[in-house]
Amino acid sequence: MKQVYEFKEGGKEMIPILGGKGGNLSEMVKIGLPIPYGIIVSTTACNQFFKDGKELSESLKEEILKNIQILESTTGKKIQSDNPLLVSVRSGAPISMPGMMDTILNVGFNDDVAQKMLDITGDEDFVYSSYLRFVQMFSEITEGIERKRFMELKSDNYKDQIKEGKQIYKDECGKEFPEKFEDQIFRAVKAIFNSWNNDRAILYRKLNNIDNNMGTAVIIQEMVFGNLNEKSGTGVLFTRNPSTGKDEIFGEVLLNAQGEDIVAGIRTPDDINLLKTTMPIIYDELVKTTKKLEKHNKDMQDIEFTIENSKLFILQTRNGKRTPEASLKIAMDMVKENILTKEEAILKVEPSSINKLLNGDFDEKFLKEATFLTKGLAASSGVAVGRIMFDSKKVKIREKTILVREETSPEDLQGMTLAQGIVTLKGGATSHGAVVARGMGKCCVTGCSEIKIDEIKRTMTVGEYVLKEGDFISVSGHTGEIFLGKIPLKENSFSDELKEFISWAADVKRMEVRMNADTPEDAKQGKSFGAAGIGLCRTEHMFFKHDKIWAIRDFILSDRGEEKKKSLKKLFELQKKDFLEILEILDGSEVNVRLLDPPVHEFLPKTKEDREKMAEILGKPVEEIEIRIRKLKDENPMLGHRGCRLGVSYPELYRMQGKAIMEAAYECSKKGIKVHPEIMIPFIMEAKELAYLKKEIEEEIEILFEEIGERVEYKLGTMIEIPRACLLADEIAEHADFFSFGTNDLTQMSMGLSRDDSVKFLDDYREKGIWEGEPFYSIDTKSVTKLVKIALDNAKPVKPDLKIGVCGEHGGDPKSIEFFENNNFDYISCSPFRIPTAILAAAQAYLRKEK
Secondary structure, three states, X not given: OOOEEEHHHOOHXXXXXXXXXXXXXXXXXXXXXXXXXXXXXXXXXXXXXXHOOOOOOHHHHHHHHHXXXXXXXXXXXXXXXXXXXXXEEEEEOOOOOOOOOOEEEEEOOOHHHHHHHHHHHOOHHHHHHHHHHHXXXXXXXXXXXXXXHHHHOOOOOHHHHHHHHHHHHHXXXXXXOOOOHHHHHHHHHHHHHHHOOOHHHHHHHHHOOOOOOOOOEEEEEEOOOOOOXXXXXXXXXXXXXXXXXXXXXXXXXXXXXXXXXXXXXXXOOEEOOHHHHHOHHHHHHHHHHHHHHHHHHOOOEEEEEEEEXXXXXXXXXXXXXXXXXXXXXXHHHHHHOOOOOHHHHHOOOOOOHHHHHHOOOEOHHHHOOOEEEEEOEEEEOOEEEEEEEOOHHHOOOOOOEEEEEOOOOHHHHHHHHHOOEEEEOOOOOOOHHHHHHHHHOOEEEEOOOOEEEEOOOOEEEEOOEEEEOOOEEEEEOOOOEEEEOOOOEOOOOOOHHHHHHHHHHHHHOOOEEEEEOOOHHHHXXXXXXXXXXXXXXXXXXXXXXXXXXXXXXXXHHOOOOHHHHHHHHHHHHHHHHHHHHHHHHOOOOEEEEEOOOOOHHHOOOOOHHHHHHHHHHHOOOHHXXXXXXXXXXXXXXXXXXXXXXXXXXXXXXXXXXXXXXXXXXXXXXXXXXXXXXXXXXXXXXXXXXXXXXXXXHHHHHHHHHHHHOOOOOOEEEEEEOOHHHHHOHHHHHOOOOEEEEOHHHHHHHHHOOOOOOHHXXXXXXXXXXXXXXXXXXXXXXXXXXXXXXXXXXXXXXXOOOOEEEEOOHHHXXXXXXXXXXXXXXXXXXXOHHHHHHHHHHHHHHHHHHHO
């Protein structure tokens, strides 16, 4: 089986085998761009390497050497000869993982090669600085020798430093530094394969939901030298501004330098526009190349290039990481430029970025009064407020933190992930920290040279200000500005541009996107974001406002008989008023009202003062109220006397709610407001429960219709949130017009997890590889989705026109939405501020399914 490929043999369609870097390099060869030629060791070979106990097979070694010979023939250079070929050895996963794996430059160096290159170039500094870099990188990456050992070399010339470096290698490894190319190349390939499973790469895959079984390809490519002379250099550019999306080349360049200097943030580079004056021909060639790559790949590109003695070489291109703001603008602009269709543009924007667009800047009135500290490069847009932290390992998940570092490295990934924002003293807008932050949609400011960090005192000094670790700062990735203390954020803003984009997605999606809304304010907010109606109105939440909670407490703590009747009358008036307002706002859309489902403990008076007030309302002694509270206590309230169980115990409660909904609907319809009420009975576990409660509610509604002399159409259905209900869905469906899956409770009960308490221990499970993900954020595909499918398979044959929806937290999660689309749900419902995200995710899921 073929394991090694030339660039000319590949293409983008082979990215799973050749990796993203290899596939894109192959693609650039096809379209005639200036690429240093090379070969690709496949991801298949990587996976076989791990199966073989982390050893390269003899057949793979032979195939690598055979293809090296082809590379020699193509370049006209030969390994360790009078005209020596040096190569870079780079990782290249199928999905971009910037900075997470390893690279070794200048492979093929030894003392003889150094002398040959000196004969050719006559430049001792160039030759020996390149040789030293190889010794350092090879030692660090193949043997794990710490980089700082090479920062402490005593000699003051490169040639002697190389000898020192090789001695460090011998001292650490107990063997001589390898001189033969075969030893160097095989150990380099092994090291790159092994970097697939280094800690930072594993963490990055976990954070970005990347399959651990993909493996990485290895790119072996002819070296070109940006550090050859002053007519040489290296750079990284984006074809559009990755922070704002503006259609302009955005990038940086270092003259007389190699690529790792700029990516690692070791030196602060110059703006790409420097080339306009120093190398105008190269700059013009770059502009043409960027447009060609952008049109070919139909996306904004992140390009690495090297200039060797006034000749341009493209080393890599990939779809560029960008901020949410840039992602939206680039997608929309490319539609206007006829590069993308609207459908293609919809697939380019991450749904998770939409929430960041809705709340992404400081409040101007507070910004004017803020104390300015310093300004760096606006590397990744967004804003962040948090406590200063200098050590990435100390950043905690539940703290508001700004990670401040001299420069970030891949080892800082954990801290970068948990921090609200990132500030670095060195590095540019294309350094590791900036690229990773943009990929996370996280605020980042780089190149803050005015900041001085004292690692011993754990302080940072900016001008006259000395800030301690733990002090608050506010950071703007839009402007690069850093301020003292906390600056409040703006209220959510739904821009005209975002509205237009979401309207494109709304035209494409198949499923309705409804909102979870319990108050008129929620309903207005969700409607403004494009919700098609209400999928869940939790009537118990209507009583959370302080002035209303006494009404529900009154009912819960009242004795049966006259006390209960009086409290029901109060509840009826409150409920009807809320339903009237909500139905008016949702004119013409479905409004799904869930009948009372209060875990009783949430509503009982807890303080002495509240118990005394309750006694006053009911005209009873405090001691009597305390006795009633004790009687109502559930040992496990989430599985106790709640939902339809209250309706069975107190059918008058659900009868009252049914009447309040329908009387409000009737009064709205008389005003010309179109109403589509849906009554939902929660926590059903048995068909007889639903049949009994349906009969009670329908009786009350029929009495109302007789009184008013008119009818109003409505639907009555149930939530499916208990595993038993999934198994008996065929029986339950006979009594329901719709099912709405309550996946929060379904997750709790199928997995035996409390969504309130599981946060205390699930991190331990994740760290030990027992569990991945967050089951209350993305639906569990091993248990909950199977129960949902069982319910659908049971219910649909009984009632083919049964409407199917979901109203748990998963209704706003893009991964879960894909499952709902693939299983032909009619609607999803989520909190108002997640509506735009859900609309986009629903459109993407539909487009992917149609493909």
